[in-house]
Amino acid sequence: MPPESPPVAAPAPDASAPSPPHQPGLLELFLAFAKMSLAGFGGVLVWARRSIVEQHRWMTAEEFNETFALCHFLPGPNIVNLSVVFGSRFRGIAGGLAAFAGLVGPPMVIATILAALYARYGDIDVLRRTLAGVACAAVGLLFAVVFKMMMPLLKRRDVTGLVILAAVFVAIGLIRWPLQIVLLVAIPLSIATTVLARRMVRA
Amino acid sequence: MSSESNPIATLVWTFGLMSLFAVGGANSAIPEMHRAAVDVHHWLTDKQFADVFAISQLSPGPNVLIVTLIGYSVAGVAGALAATVAMCGPTALLAYYVSRFLDRSRDARWPAMIQAALVPLSIGLMAASGLIVAQTSDQSWIAVLITIVAAALAFATRINPLWMLLAGGLLGFAGVI
DSSP states (O other): OOOOOOSSOOOOOSSOSSSSOOOOOHHHHHHHHHHHHHHOBTOSHHHHHIIIIIISOSSOHHHHHHHHHHHHHSSSOHHHHHHHHHHHHHHHHHHHHHHHHHHHHHHHHHHHHHHHHHHHHTTOHHHHHHHHHHHHHHHHHHHHHHHHHHHHHHHTTOHHHHHHHHHHIIIIIISOOOHHHHHHHHHHHHHHHHHHHHHHHHO | OOOOSOHHHHHHHHHHHHHHTOTTOGGGGHHHHHIIIIIISOOSOHHHHHHHHHHHHHSBSOGGGHHHHHHHHHHHHHHHHHHHHHHHHHHHHHHHHHHHHHHHHOOOHHHHHHHHHHHHHHHHHHHHHHHHHHHHHOOSHHHHHHHHHHHHHHHHOOOOHHHHHHHHHHHHHTTOO
16 A cells, blocks of 8 residues: 555655654544554454554554553553544644544444444344354454463463453353452452562562 | 433443443453343343344454444434443543653553553453353354354464454355354
């Protein structure tokens, strides 16, 4: 895909390699996030990294990791948080809104159309069967992510982490306790054990 | 149907509150969405929830857009919009203020610490999400097999996951499942 020309008058020559990073305008933010969002089937993060770090060079890889780590530790949809933090870093609140609108707006229109189609045709047997098949595969993908994220814990033999993981799984998945109650117990517990473990490593 | 005076307000309240507890992103919040949409408010049946999950994975964009689909089934386009904004807005605002605060203080150690502590929680939540959807979608041994194969392929290879979703859809279409 050819790099798009900036819509706002920006006299910066794009070709020069390590020049100070080009400041994206509002429209540019909107379009970049709309593009990565529409390309992102089953997760936008990969595309966000590609667009922000490799294609546009708006951030270095480290800056991106730091920003994403922050958005991952805060609650809510990570990539949505990232869009707001990223956009506002360049263009204030308007920039945050532009990136947010680009990320969420176009796919939301698509999702709404799909929802309308489903409401109308969802009872048709062929469609039900097809969606059931997609759901089977989608659950598999979710489990794959779970295993990938578990690997570092297994390698480190992080027993407390694995116990907390299992406890949350049982409480939410099997017993079906409400999320808030489980988290109010699990978050302080997990933070306390993590802090303790690090102290012990350092001592 | 439960008696709700204003479905939009219920949507906004439900998802706005839920977003603040969605540690580890949208996929971790699926058990809570299931509890709210199927068990508490009876907006969707179990099967409809699995369908909506499938559609959200099939369509482009962030996974959080499953709330758009739930919102639509409750109150049409207005519901879709309300649910999406409620699920994204509060935490986006929080992220904005926290990032500004951190930019000024420049002490980035405690987020890393808390994040490390939250990792096991969000993995446990995602595993629970998988279980809850699987209990509806994987009713036959062939369905279970498809889930296992998709999981193994996505874990061990770099094949674009979209192909696995399409393959699952085709097998369902053909009536294999």
